[in-house]
Amino acid sequence: MSLTRVTVTAVRNLQPATLLPSPRINILYGANGSGKTSVLEGIHLLGLARSFRSARLLPVIQYEQPVCTVFGQVQLADGRQSNLGVSRDRQGEFQIRIDGQNARSAAQLAETLPLQLINPDSFRLLEGSPKIRRQFLDWGVFHVEPRFLSAWQRLQKALKQRNSWLRHGTLDAVSQAAWDRELCLASDEIDGYRRSYIQLLKPVFERTLSELVELEGLTLSYYRGWDKERPLSEVLTASLPRDQQIGHTQSGPQRADLRLRLGAHNAADILSRGQQKLVVCALRIAQGHLVDQAKRGQCIYLVDDLPSELDEQHRRALCRLLEDLHCQVFITCVDHELLRDGWQVDTPVSMFHVEHGRITQTTTTGSEA
Numbered sequence: 001m002s003l004t005r006v007t008v009t010a011v012r013n014l015q016p017a018t019l020l021p022s023p024r025i026n027i028l029y030g031a032n033g034s035g036k037t038s039v040l041e042g043i044h045l046l047g048l049a050r051s052f053r054s055a056r057l058l059p060v061i062q063y064e065q066p067v068c069t070v071f072g073q074v075q076l077a078d079g080r081q082s083n084l085g086v087s088r089d090r091q092g093e094f095q096i097r098i099d100g101q102n103a104r105s106a107a108q109l110a111e112t113l114p115l116q117l118i119n120p121d122s123f124r125l126l127e128g129s130p131k132i133r134r135q136f137l138d139w140g141v142f143h144v145e146p147r148f149l150s151a152w153q154r155l156q157k158a159l160k161q162r163n164s165w166l167r168h169g170t171l172d173a174v175s176q177a178a179w180d181r182e183l184c185l186a187s188d189e190i191d192g193y194r195r196s197y198i199q200l201l202k203p204v205f206e207r208t209l210s211e212l213v214e215l216e217g218l219t220l221s222y223y224r225g226w227d228k229e230r231p232l233s234e235v236l237t238a239s240l241p242r243d244q245q246i247g248h249t250q251s252g253p254q255r256a257d258l259r260l261r262l263g264a265h266n267a268a269d270i271l272s273r274g275q276q277k278l279v280v281c282a283l284r285i286a287q288g289h290l291v292d293q294a295k296r297g298q299c300i301y302l303v304d305d306l307p308s309e310l311d312e313q314h315r316r317a318l319c320r321l322l323e324d325l326h327c328q329v330f331i332t333c334v335d336h337e338l339l340r341d342g343w344q345v346d347t348p349v350s351m352f353h354v355e356h357g358r359i360t361q362t363t364t365t366g367s368e369a
Contacts, residue, residue, distance in 0.1 A: 001114075001298050002328040003043070004081075005073040010065035011045070012038040013357040022350035022364065023075070025322075025329050025343060029336035030354035036332040039352075039359065040117075040302045043330060046070045046086050047113035047300070049096060049106035052121075057088050066090060074113055077295065082112055107142075107149060114143055114291050116284045119304035123276040125283065126268040130257040137222075137258055140287045141197045144294040151189040158183035159249060167247040183252065184232045190253045191224045197290075198222045198258075204289050209282035212317050213275060217263045225255035274310060278318070285321050298327030306331050307338050316342050323347055 002023040009016045014035050019026075028036045037053070041060065044052050045068075051060050061068045067089040074082045085097040086109070096103040098112060124132055141148045161179045164170060202220055209215065226235045235251045236243075243249055260267040260279065268276065288299040301322060307315060319342055322329050333339050336351060343349050350364045 001077050001300070002075050003072050003113075003300065004075050005071075006043060006046070007069075007071040008039065008042040009070075010062040010068040011042045011060060011070065012062060014038050014042070014062075014359070015357045017359040019352065019359060020361070021328065021330070022348040023328055024326070024347050025349040026331065026352065027336055027339050027349065028330065028332045028352045028354055028359075029334065029339075032334060034354045035357040035359070036354045037119075037304050038357075039354065040119075040304055040330055040332060042070045043072070043300070043302060044115060044117065045088075046072045046084055047109055047115040049086055049094065049109055052117055052119065057094075058090065058092075061088065061090060072113070076112075077298075084109065084113060110139075110142070114295075114299045115302060116288055116299045117302045117304070118277075118281055118284055118306075119302075120308050122280040122284075123268075123273060125280045126260060126271070126276050130255070133258040134254075134256055136283070136287075137194060137197070137256070140201065140290060141193050143287075143291045144197060144200070145193045148190070148193050151186050151193070154182065155186040155190060155253060158186055159252070159254060163248045166244050166249070180233065180236060183249075184236070187225075187232050187253050191256075194222060194224070194253070194256065200290055201283075201286055205282055205286040208286045208289075208321060209279065211321060212278045212282055212314060215262065215271075215275065215279070218267060218279070219261050221259045221261070223257045223259060225253050225257075226251040274314070277308075277310065278314060281318055281321075285325065288325050288327060292325070292327075298325060301325075301327060301329045303329060303331040305333065307333055307335070312338075315339075319343070 003021055006019045006021065008014055012035065028039055030036050041051055041053055045060070051057060054060065067087055069085065069087040071085045074084060076082055083099050087095045096106065096109060098108055103109060125136055138152070158179050162183055165176055205220060209218070226232050232252060239250055262270045267279065271279065288301070292298050306318070310318065315338070319339070323343060331339060340351070348364070351362045353360045353362050
C-alpha cells in the first residue's frame with residue numbers, strides 16, 4: 001500500500017503542490033519553518049481527518065484562503081487504486097470523499113489509509129495521560145479486528161446514557177439496568193479484543209526494541225480499566241454511590257491503560273528522552289508489522305524530524321527497521337546528508353526540498369528511479 005500522488009492546497013504555508021512519492025522512502029528536507037512538517041500534516045489530514053499539530057483545524061487553513069484540501073491516490077495491497085479527498089472550510093464544514101462518494105466517518109479514511117506518526121512529541125505516549133495510550137492501543141485493535149469498531153460505538157452510546165443518568169437521574173430502573181447490561185457486554189467484548197491484541201503485540205515489540213536499544217527489564221502490560229478479579233457488573237454496583245457523586249462512570253474500558261515499567265519503576269521516569277523515543281518507535285513499528293499481517297497491506301509512516309535526539313547509530317538502526325517493513329515512509333529533516341545514504345541500493349528513495357512552502361523533487365534513486 002502506498003500513496004502514488006498527493007495534492008495539497010491551502011494547507012498552512014504550503015504553496016499548491018502535487019507530489020509523486022516513492023512507494024518506499026521519501027525524504028523532505030529544508031530549513032526550520034520551511035513547511036516540511038506541513039506536508040506530513042496534510043497526509044495526516046488525508047488519512048485521519050485531523051491534524052497532529054493542533055486540536056483545531058482552523059489554523060491549518062492558509063491565511064486568507066476559504067478552504068484547505070488534500071487529495072490522494074492510493075495503491076492498495078491488492079493492486080486496486082483508491083482516490084481520497086478531504087476538505088475543510090472556515091465555517092467548520094468538513095467533506096470526506098472516497099472514490100467519488102461521501103464518506104460516513106473518518107473511520108473509513110483510517111481503514112483505507114493506515115498511518116503511523118513518529119515525531120518529537122512521541123514521548124507523550126509514555127509520559128502522557130492514559131487516554132493517549134488507549135488511542136494507540138485502539139488504533140492497533142481497529143486495524144486487526146473488524147468487529148472492534150461496532151463494539152466501541154456501542155460502548156460510547158451506553159456510557160453516554162449511563163453518565164447522563166448519573167448526573168440527572170433521567171432513567172427509570174428498567175432502562176438503567178438495560179443500559180448497564182449493554183455497557184457490560186460491550187466492555188467485555190472490547191476487553192477481549194484488546195487482550196488478544198496485546199498478546200500479539202508484546203513479542204513483536206520486544207523483538208523490535210532489541211534491534212534498537214538494550215533495555216533489560218522493560219515490561220509492557222495491559223490494565224483493562226477495572227478489577228481483573230471481578231466482573232464489571234459487580235464493580236459498577238459497588239461504585240454507584242461514588243459514580244453518582246462525581247457524575248460519571250469510573251470503571252470500564254474507558255479507563256484502560258498500557259503500562260511500561262522498568263523494574264519497579266514507571267519507564268517514563270527512568271528513561272532518557274532519546275530512549276523514550278526509541279521505545280515509542282519500537283511500539284509503532286511493531287504495530288505496523290501486525291497491520292501487515294492482518295491486512296497484507298502496510299502502514300504508511302510519517303516521521304517528523306527523525307535526527308532529533310537520536311545519534312547516528314540509533315538513527316541508522318531505526319531507518320533499517322523502517323526499510324525492512326517494505327512500507328512507504330515520509331521523513332523530514334533539516335540536513336538531508338544525514339539520511340541520504342544508508343539505504344539498500346535497490347530501495348526506491350525520493351528526495352524533496354521544501355523552501356518557503358514550495359516543494360521541489362530533487363532526486364530519485366533505487367529500483368523505481
